[in-house]
Amino acid sequence: MLQIMEGSHAVAEAVRLCRPEVVSAYPITPQTHIVERLAEMVADGDLDGEYICVESEFSALSSCIGASAAGSRVYSATTSQGLAFMAEVVFNAAGMRQPIIMTIANRALGAPLNIWNDQQDSLFLRDSGWMQFYAEDAQEATDLHFLAYKVAERHDILLPAFVCFDGFILSHTFEPVDIPTQEEIDAYLPAFNPYQRLDAKKPMSFGMYATPDYYQEFRYEINAAMTRAKDAIRETGKEFGEMFGRDYSGLVEGYRLEDADTAIVALGSICGTIKDAIDEMRDAGEKVGLLKIRSFRPFPAEEIKEALKGVSQVAVLEKNINIGSRMLGAVGLEVKDAVYKSGIPVYSYVGGLGGRDIRKKDIKQLVDWAREGRNDCFFGLREEVL
Amino acid sequence: MSCDEKTCEFFEPGHRACGGCGPALAARLITRATGENTIIVASTGCMEVFSTPYPETAWKTPWIHSLFQNAAAVASGVEASIKRQGRDEKVVVIAGDGATFDIGILCISGAFERGHDITYICYDNEAYMNTGIQRSGATPYDASTTTSPAGKYSTGNQRPKKDLPAILAAHGSPYVATTSIATPKDLMDKVTRAINTEGPCYIQVHTPCCTGWGFDGAKTMEIGKMALDCGLWANFEMVDGEIVKSRKVKRVPVEDYLKSQKRFRHLFKPQPNEAEIAKIQAIADRNAEKYGIDIKPKK
Numbered sequence: 001m002l003q004i005m006e007g008s009h010a011v012a013e014a015v016r017l018c019r020p021e022v023v024s025a026y027p028i029t030p031q032t033h034i035v036e037r038l039a040e041m042v043a044d045g046d047l048d049g050e051y052i053c054v055e056s057e058f059s060a061l062s063s064c065i066g067a068s069a070a071g072s073r074v075y076s077a078t079t080s081q082g083l084a085f086m087a088e089v090v091f092n093a094a095g096m097r098q099p100i101i102m103t104i105a106n107r108a109l110g111a112p113l114n115i116w117n118d119q120q121d122s123l124f125l126r127d128s129g130w131m132q133f134y135a136e137d138a139q140e141a142t143d144l145h146f147l148a149y150k151v152a153e154r155h156d157i158l159l160p161a162f163v164c165f166d167g168f169i170l171s172h173t174f175e176p177v178d179i180p181t182q183e184e185i186d187a188y189l190p191a192f193n194p195y196q197r198l199d200a201k202k203p204m205s206f207g208m209y210a211t212p213d214y215y216q217e218f219r220y221e222i223n224a225a226m227t228r229a230k231d232a233i234r235e236t237g238k239e240f241g242e243m244f245g246r247d248y249s250g251l252v253e254g255y256r257l258e259d260a261d262t263a264i265v266a267l268g269s270i271c272g273t274i275k276d277a278i279d280e281m282r283d284a285g286e287k288v289g290l291l292k293i294r295s296f297r298p299f300p301a302e303e304i305k306e307a308l309k310g311v312s313q314v315a316v317l318e319k320n321i322n323i324g325s326r327m328l329g330a331v332g333l334e335v336k337d338a339v340y341k342s343g344i345p346v347y348s349y350v351g352g353l354g355g356r357d358i359r360k361k362d363i364k365q366l367v368d369w370a371r372e373g374r375n376d377c378f379f380g381l382r383e384e385v386l
Numbered sequence: 387m388s389c390d391e392k393t394c395e396f397f398e399p400g401h402r403a404c405g406g407c408g409p410a411l412a413a414r415l416i417t418r419a420t421g422e423n424t425i426i427v428a429s430t431g432c433m434e435v436f437s438t439p440y441p442e443t444a445w446k447t448p449w450i451h452s453l454f455q456n457a458a459a460v461a462s463g464v465e466a467s468i469k470r471q472g473r474d475e476k477v478v479v480i481a482g483d484g485a486t487f488d489i490g491i492l493c494i495s496g497a498f499e500r501g502h503d504i505t506y507i508c509y510d511n512e513a514y515m516n517t518g519i520q521r522s523g524a525t526p527y528d529a530s531t532t533t534s535p536a537g538k539y540s541t542g543n544q545r546p547k548k549d550l551p552a553i554l555a556a557h558g559s560p561y562v563a564t565t566s567i568a569t570p571k572d573l574m575d576k577v578t579r580a581i582n583t584e585g586p587c588y589i590q591v592h593t594p595c596c597t598g599w600g601f602d603g604a605k606t607m608e609i610g611k612m613a614l615d616c617g618l619w620a621n622f623e624m625v626d627g628e629i630v631k632s633r634k635v636k637r638v639p640v641e642d643y644l645k646s647q648k649r650f651r652h653l654f655k656p657q658p659n660e661a662e663i664a665k666i667q668a669i670a671d672r673n674a675e676k677y678g679i680d681i682k683p684k685k
Contacts, residue, residue: 058459066460
């Protein structure tokens, strides 16, 4: 049933339906409404789990590792500085192969201090071994939690995942969202069945140290699991589509790409604005399309190559900056690699940092710039301060 | 797995600790006391490195290590999870002094303030030992370490040991105790008491380190005993923040203890540094008063 809900509350509902046994989180804007709502659910008995009010993000994810290793399905949420504070644990959770799901309400990193949206926070952890999913709207943010748990907990995957949704733009905005019933989610997402757990009846050592004789093989295994996750996402996304009518079998999603000469590539909520801008440009006879990347890790290079094979140029809209790199954004760098052999030019345009608004006219400008071959630049800068 | 409590070992030989390692002995005594129904949470440190080189492990009970500073937070999650599952294992942290006094104190403070039913045991070898004997917040006054070296203008570490038992007692811990590997029965009794006390309990075990302190590994127990006898280490128990019991000693001057270890040898060369030795004696005297360890003469 469709309900008008704040994005954060839709995510909290999704988390409740996943039946986490332990929730551990520290409040930080703009993630706060998610954990406040989960705390209310626990207080009211609507969520039957332990809620740990930790003293920091560092302990939030650390306690998730402990709870997950002991055999519970666990959940956390954070953003920006909180995620940066957790960074050491982020790598460690993946290295220990704990299928922890964490919502990231994407927000800029300081300094200067800024609470508004961009995607620098999750993208800076792209090599941590976590899957990274990006939602366009509250519905997708909701649904990706069900998918994330299902993929993460598969015994052939066992990787943690970020479900990323844009801070404020999605977290604090009210939208119609279809929240499945508990029975429906129980049918889709089985109870947590840990591959192995801390148990006095069957003692095992977790998180040992590995010498040069063994360490490299652990990294190999994580990478192999991430590669396998592509098929796992396709399968579980298809299954979700069959059950709920919203198909997530693609790691990317095209919009009016079929005969496009120029493709825009983006992650997250900006894809909605891009679709509107494309509709207007299409009405004006311009052949423009969108390629939305839903899974940034694992990175779907084959799908991107396939989806972009007919275009003449690609404009990647980046809400992050890859400081000091030849290409300005982290997304553009990987898209360029995906289409490298085709020779299609890929341009990286950085904007929307720290919550700067991106409008349809900006999108149109990017398309013009890409057609002119203008490369790697910021858009929407306050030129008077340069 | 079941075994006779008196003979069963849960920390097995064949690990890679130095001969005469105090922490290894502590691990053996602790796990004898905690028994089979225990989950051990470790921090990065000497013990983790010498006892768990993949694919080997010396631990016969479930054991988890995540990072240097998060053992108390990991233990919080383990406890929440097993509570939720209705399981009854004891959750016991074993972490070194660097992980406890310094980098991990945020996580420990959080776990104690939240009141998790865990026992946190710090094996205190008074420096960062596995990375090359650097100073920690547990390093005693005037000890020479690689980051607090004695030199022309320094007599070694210039700060006293951080009073962690008092800090954790101030968190409302129902049971805080100190003990030593030199008093094995006391150690095991306190561990047993802590794991059977509901709430976050803290035990600090004095674990002489032959490599870091510079003494013959055959003398570990003897050095531990000397620390107790001179009052630089006191064995005591705090219940709900009050000291309720101390191990009484007929105290001897600190000199012999200092002379027994290379970390203090600068205090005696080329001649005894009377002023500094007096300061260390004053620390022992304050301990004696604070923890009530002196045997009072009979009237």
